[in-house]
Amino acid sequence: MLVRFAFIAALASAFGFFLAPFEQETPEQPIAYSHQVHIEQGLDCATCHTTAATHDQAQIPSVSKCMLCHAAIATEHPEVQKLAAYAERGVEPPWERVYGFTQAAHVIFRHASHINAGVECETCHGDLSQMTVAEPAVHHDMGTCLNCHRESGASEDCAACHN
Numbered sequence: 006m007l008v009r010f011a012f013i014a015a016l017a018s019a020f021g022f023f024l025a026p027f028e029q030e031t032p033e034q035p036i037a038y039s040h041q042v043h044i045e046q047g048l049d050c051a052t053c054h055t056t057a058a059t060h061d062q063a064q065i066p067s068v069s070k071c072m073l074c075h076a077a078i079a080t081e082h083p084e085v086q087k088l089a090a091y092a093e094r095g096v097e098p099p100w101e102r103v104y105g106f107t108q109a110a111h112v113i114f115r116h117a118s119h120i121n122a123g124v125e126c127e128t129c130h131g132d133l134s135q136m137t138v139a140e141p142a143v144h145h146d147m148g149t150c151l152n153c154h155r156e157s158g159a160s161e162d163c164a165a166c167h168n
């Protein structure tokens with residue numbers, strides 16, 4: 006692990022401009038899914054992102070979960086017809102990721118420990134009830150992780166966040 010850190014650190018200083026933070030854009034999604042519409046219907050985050058409180062990843066819902074409702078709801082809507090076409094072919098819509106880190110940063114992030122420590126989704130992802138597709142509303146980098154860790158007395162060890 007130390008060797009890998011030295012390597013990454015050398016890379017970071019030699020090619021710092023490649024690793025410089027960039028403003029993330031909202032990716033184009035295969036279906037115009039709207040968070041706002043579904044949250045207004047009273048759905049919880051956990052209905053779709055089922056493992057946020059128990060696992061590392063929050064998870065993106067499968068097309069079959071969407072079809073539990075959309076086999077019958079809004080079937081004439083063109084975007085729902087796109088959804089149904091994926092379901093028929095047995096293929097997941099290729100949702101583009103909004104948040105995440107490059108493999109080279111070797112970051113460990115676990116949703117469960119944060120949810121169980123009482124950190125709200127909104128703190129790290131913004132107010133999804135006002136969004137259609139998810140937007141990169143909150144910037145995450147080592148500095149933002151460490152700021153909150155310092156304030157809340159959580160770990161500042163390199164090895165806590167890097168493997």
Ligand code: HEC
Binds near residue numbers: 058114120
């Ligand atoms: C402490 C900050 C933090 C909190 C709190 C948080 N997230 Fe995340 N979330 C992240 C980061 C950082 C990533 C990208 C990390 C990665 O890909 O490993 C991410 C990725 C995701 C993803 C996509 C990848 C995956 O994990 O499946 C979803 C969906 C998601 N979050 C939903 C939620 C929901 C729902 C909640 C509340 C129940 C929540 N998040 C709370 C920081 C947070």
Ligand code: HEC
Binds near residue numbers: 068070088
């Ligand atoms: C619990 C039921 C339920 C689930 C699960 C569900 N939806 Fe919906 N969806 C609705 C309702 C209700 C509407 C609103 C219909 C209307 O306005 O006529 C809707 C509307 C839509 C629309 C129409 C466009 C819009 O924004 O109004 C799209 C597209 C859509 N949903 C996609 C999805 C996708 C993708 C999933 C899975 C990730 C999903 N839905 C899961 C109930 C659901």
Ligand code: HEC
Binds near residue numbers: 052134140
């Ligand atoms: C009906 C299902 C559904 C509900 C309810 C839902 N989401 Fe999502 N979420 C999705 C789908 C589908 C995507 C992928 C499309 C996109 O990025 O907008 C997604 C994407 C995300 C992402 C981006 C993940 C990434 O990195 O690519 C975050 C963050 C997120 N949701 C948070 C939330 C939060 C917080 C709530 C509750 C306030 C919530 N979602 C409620 C279906 C849902």
Ligand code: HEC
Binds near residue numbers: 113129146
């Ligand atoms: C808004 C506050 C906040 C932010 C932002 C935050 N954390 Fe945390 N994190 C916490 C708290 C609080 C704990 C303590 C949880 C506990 O010890 O029960 C924690 C614990 C952890 C742990 C140790 C427990 C585990 O899951 O192994 C890791 C690793 C971690 N965070 C990684 C990250 C990373 C990586 C980021 C940035 C992407 C991040 N955190 C952003 C509040 C935050």
Ligand code: HEC
Binds near residue numbers: 024
């Ligand atoms: C609380 C979590 C956390 C801790 C503790 C942490 N890091 Fe990071 N680190 C991150 C995250 C998240 C990134 C990814 C940043 C990005 O991709 O924007 C990162 C990126 C890096 C990078 C890649 C270059 C860069 O700046 O993006 C290096 C090198 C690094 N960390 C070294 C360290 C060292 C050495 C320590 C201990 C002194 C440490 N980190 C402690 C979360 C953490």
